[in-house]
Amino acid sequence: MKYRPISNEQAVPVYQPFVLISYPFRWQQTVEAKCLQQLHPQSKIDCVAPMPLPITMRETKQTETIPKVALFVYSEEAAELVIPLKENPYGVTITAVTHEAFFAKPAQHLPAIKHVVVSGPIKTIKRVMELALEFQFSIGIVPTKKQKNICASFDLPQEAEQAIKTALTNADTEIDLIRCNGKILLFRGTIGSIPLLDAPSNKNKPRTALEALKRIRRLKHKGFTFTTGSNQPVKTAACGCMIIQQQEKTLAAKLIEQNNSCTDGMISLIIAAPLSVVSYIKFITESLRQDFSLNNLTSTIGYLKTETLRIESTEPVPMFIDGEEATSTPVQCEVLSAAVRVKTGEKLHQQKLEGATPAEITKINNLPQGKEIIKAQKKQIPFFSYASEERFRDLFLALKGDAAIDPIYIILMLLSTLLATVGLYLNSSSVVIGAMLLAPLMSPIVSLAMGLLRGDSALAFRSFRKIIVGVGIALSAAALMSLTFPYKPVTAEMQARLNPSLLDLAVAVIAGIAGAYTKSYKEILQSLAGVGIAVALVPPLAVAGIGLGRLDLLFAWQAFLLFSTNLIGITLAAAYTFRVLGFSAAVRNKRGVALIAITMALIAIPLFLSYKQIVSKAELEKSWQTERFLVNGKYLIVREANLTNLKDKKVLYVNLLARDQLNRHDLAQFKRKIQGNFDKKLIVRANITYIP
Template sequence: MLKFCTSANPHKTAITAVHYDKFCKEPEKYLEKSTHIVASISEERLENLFNLAMLHHFSLGLVPLNTQKYLAGALNLPLNVDESIDIALQNNMQAIDLVRCNDQTLISKAVMGWLPLLDTQSSKKSLKQYLFDFYTELKKLFTVNLIPFEIETANGKKIKTAASGVIVLHHQKSSMVSKLSPYENSLRDGMISIIIFSPFSVFEYIKFLFIARLSMKKRKTLPTIIGYIRSSKIEIKPQKPLKADIDSYSSSSTPLVCEVIRDALLINAPESFWEDNPKSTTVKEAVKVDNLPNEKEIPKYSQKHIPLLSYASEERFKDLFQSLREDAKTNSTYLTLMTLSTILASIGLLLNSTSVVIGAMLLAPLMAPIVSLAMGILRGDENLLKASTAKIAIGVVTALISSVAVIYIIPLTVITNEIISRTNPTLLDLGVAIVSGIAAAYSKSFKEIVQSLAGVAIAVALVPPLAVAGIGLGMGEIYIFIGAFLLFLTNLVGIILSATFTFQILGYSSVLKSKKSFLFVSLLLAAISFPLYLSYNEIYENHKLSLFMKQERYLINGKYIIINDADIRKKANMLIINLHLSAREQLTRSDLGLLKKKIQSHTDRKVYIKAKIDYIL
């Protein structure tokens, strides 16, 4: 117990020691000559001391025990005893708010429900201990159900949702939990905050946990599995009784009613505490629960264990589903764009113009129904499945008819490099399709990046292979049709499968509902994978042959011939090789014939050679 005087210690105070029990029995006796108490006591006694301070209006200087890190953190007090005593003896008392939860004093936080690895001290653990705890809690995560909660604020606003747990925060600026919310809280603003955790899936929770652990700064937005409420009074009512741990030393049971008492205590604290806790009377109630399940979704989330991947509902993703349904409808605009893009692609292919072909890719509308089909497979939406499948089929037929018509109108029989390049699909093309499907589903899921679908359309190029297939039909070249249509099927199957899984990971369904459709697409993938592998292997063998020819120095009839470049293309069962040769002496037809025989000896296929010769003087 302290009373101010003019000497006796650096703070010019006279100090009188008194036992806690004696002071509690007769506080009026000891407060006759002094109104400031310095205390270093246990949590249970600290709560009673706060009650006495509010009743008898004396100020406090607190010296935390070594075990009271939460108290030191809440008031920015050092754990060093001498430094804490120095602060406690200063004549610089100011008022702070006090929070009562079910008539118990809350200093830092109250926790109810299941919130693994989010305790404020977990960051002090070793990596080995943290990984062990993570593994232990991860196993529990698969057995947890979200609990229905009803939460009411001081203004009478009621929120019904489902959550795994709730944390009530008074002030914890240095804790990991406090950094999860972008909103500031203070011990002098008349408000109490709660953070509501509602993980939609194991995957979402793990992602959130790693981001929360790695982030050192306060977040600018709420994480996707969190809701936030700030009010002067909050009542929390879970559907089933829960234990509420208060400041790790006390507990209560739900329902939990937490209320702020303004300017309840006069305390001494360091300057850093007052800077972090400016006094405010203008802070308004805040309710940010858009990330949480709404009242209609509560039964779905509370009756099942948290899934590995998120599940979704029409209410949650209404805008996206509406957009996908529109994309699955066949209309005159779609048919017009398919016709125009195919005609443009066909002309570009015949002209060997890459820029014209790219323009056709941008114009083509075929990506939209494919993405809709992926969602239809995932969600088991029969209407979406039928509509998108029909739209894709109509688009394919339209493209083939349009490109065949171009060949009849423009009777060119030149097979350009642009055409040839789309007749030998490989596993690499399947890889491009898979990545494009992921990008398409991701872009479609977020309005702010939906414009990226144009880039995806260029990357995967759906219409040009169809145009090449139609050109092959028009020319009567079946090998061109088969190769180009195989490329189209490769793109189609790759996009559908990868977009389906991407939508699942993004939370649009926890399970694959249209298993028959998915099985059909998977079987189609298996069917085309073999020719893709053969084609890839063939390209690899051609590449090896090209390298071998360029490294070899041929001696023909006493004349040295160097192959500078060799471009090898397959046509039916023949290899067309374009050679760029260098020689010092004039090459005769006989010399070139012998060169062809030497090259032919390295492959089983018939070789057709075109040569450009540079003579070195």
């Protein structure tokens, strides 16, 4: 740094860029750069790639991590490692001892030993770690051929030669130890059942998903209370939970790998609480994605990260620690931060150097809460989930309001019916659509569906009474208006509502599903008007009222059949939609719902016959359009045919092409030819076009 004098009393420092040559470790480079930046905030500091240390310096650094003497504790299956360890090329003097002899008199071996290499079962490794807490020695682990989980968790090589090198020469990493009721947990602790989460992450995903599906029906929720370090109890119902310590290669570890570390002094707990088979299948589908992580989950899983944890349940549940049953609830978990020094792989050591923020995390939005806990306990998970208490309360308040008769309902029913009647006479589809928008009939039908589903007789009765009042208003208003019209045409808009079929029933069922769904979610409630337009409840009532005004009972019955189809279809579909959305654990009023279903089945009979007639009519019309009729030596070609019903007669509108002049005798002969296709008297209206 140089100074350029400005006056005799003042000098201003002139900062020049300089280059910082870092140390070989990233954390040293970062710390050095930050320190210099704080000292000289206006200077430009560049961190260049680490320069290799001189050979003498590297040898010194490596020598510091290699112990001069070490003890090798081994089990029977690891006896073959004794000679390779004693003949190691790193200058370490090895004393080998069986784990039985070592654990019989540990104090006899340890005072003069600062490093222990261990190879054997998980129990042996854990007992060595317990002694490391007391005697403060470092540990090297040489995994056996079957201990892939240890290799994955401590970032150790599987080959014996490389594992020995790591156990003797690598730098020490201070790792945490988790104790659950005094038992050391190295990898994971499982309480209850958590299918899929305990599966290996590198296993064939479709096969893993299929295995998880097979276990779904055996899942049951139990009541749990999780008390974290901040003494905040989390009460919920879950089928199981899992504590993850090391980065074992399971789907659970992959799920929280961004939040979990064995060097952060925290406990990571995953809680599995599928509210339904459907939600669990959705979770299985999410697990197949490449970006499977805690941040993009939508259901089923809760997550806690805390310094201490107490797990309690409504009934004792066994806890499996590292694959073996070790204890049962209640379980008190504690973390011994940086408790033991283990020679791990470079990746895990670097993770310790970079550090992890030990912050408590609570993600419980996807878990059952409040009254939902009582519903879920001691039961197999239902096929469909329960609705939340908030959604349930809001929906019921809205449905009770919809079931009440008020002046607004009466006025809207009257206005919508009058508007629909005028639109029908004008043959104006736009006016009829406007009447559909005004009609308030959809809301009490949806309320009736909920009342039937939950066996709420008061809600069902009020909703049914409101529907009857609305039907009475519509029929009366349309009948009175038809009496005021001296000219009573049957327009195309009226005819469109005189022949209901199975297609109309399908529309009603779909509209019922849509109506219940939109009513269940406040954010899409405005879509209910669109559902009302699709199903058209008031126009059929208006046509039925017109039929009553004309004293044509068949006319009125056909239109009222369409309204009945819509009413029954919407009610039944809405009831089962509410069941699917979780607003009832079961169909409580089975008798009422069964009555609706039987009525719909009875209505479906004339609808099926009507649909069959529509198909036959279409086929007949199509066949005529390709057929030539020979009448009195003259050829007639049917260009277009349209068959309609008028009371007990059928009216056929045809466009004919002919070359020769046709007289009344010819047309009478043409009518006789086609009359044989019908059992009722046929009226023919012909439009003749002559061609050269």
